[in-house]
Amino acid sequence: xxxxxxxxxxxxxxxxxxxxxxxxxxxxxxxxxxxxxxxxxxxxxxxxxxxxxxxxxxxxxxxxxxxxxxxxxxxxxxxxxxxxxxxxxxxxxxxxxxxxxxxxxxxxxxxxxxxxxxxxxxxxxxxxxxxxxxxx
Numbered sequence: 001x002x003x004x005x006x007x008x009x010x011x012x013x014x015x016x017x018x019x020x021x022x023x024x025x026x027x028x029x030x031x032x033x034x035x036x037x038x039x040x041x042x043x044x045x046x047x048x049x050x051x052x053x054x055x056x057x058x059x060x061x062x063x064x065x066x067x068x069x070x071x072x073x074x075x076x077x078x079x080x081x082x083x084x085x086x087x088x089x090x091x092x093x094x095x096x097x098x099x100x101x102x103x104x105x106x107x108x109x110x111x112x113x114x115x116x117x118x119x120x121x122x123x124x125x126x127x128x129x130x131x132x133x134x135x136x
Contacts, residue, residue, distance in 0.1 A: 020062065021047075021108060021129045044070035047107065047130045048077040056097050057082045057105045057130065058090055060112035067107065082107075087114040094118060098135050106131040 022043030044066050051057065059067055059082055067082045085093050091114060094104045104122075106113050107130055115124060122133040 059107035063107040
């Protein structure tokens with residue numbers, strides 16, 4: 001609707017409103033009722049369902065919680081390991097996992113992820129709403 005065009009323009013007025021996959025940050029914070037809001041569930045299902053067996057998904061705290069909730073409550077992809085890894089340890093952890101033949105993914109590519117460091121050893125390729133780390 002008309003609000004769709006307004007929300008992106010207003011984002012700069014809300015510096016604390018983080019843009020997350022499946023969620024318009026302005027409408028999310030300005031619409032208190034959130035009736036029928038299912039962006040988080042859609043993101044989690046779209047992120048987890050197509051991952052290969054035993055994939056490892058690095059997620060910051062904000063995305064880690066709904067992903068874990070989806071796994072535990074809905075029983076979606078319990079074989080996928082979703083874990084918070086601090087940005088300073090993401091490159092080291094991704095290298096360890098890929099050396100063990102695990103496929104590694106990032107839940108997002110914003111400031112909560114060390115994309116500069118990871119890019120030195122991995123191609124960061126979109127894979128649905130998440131990003132696969134492909135060793136160079």
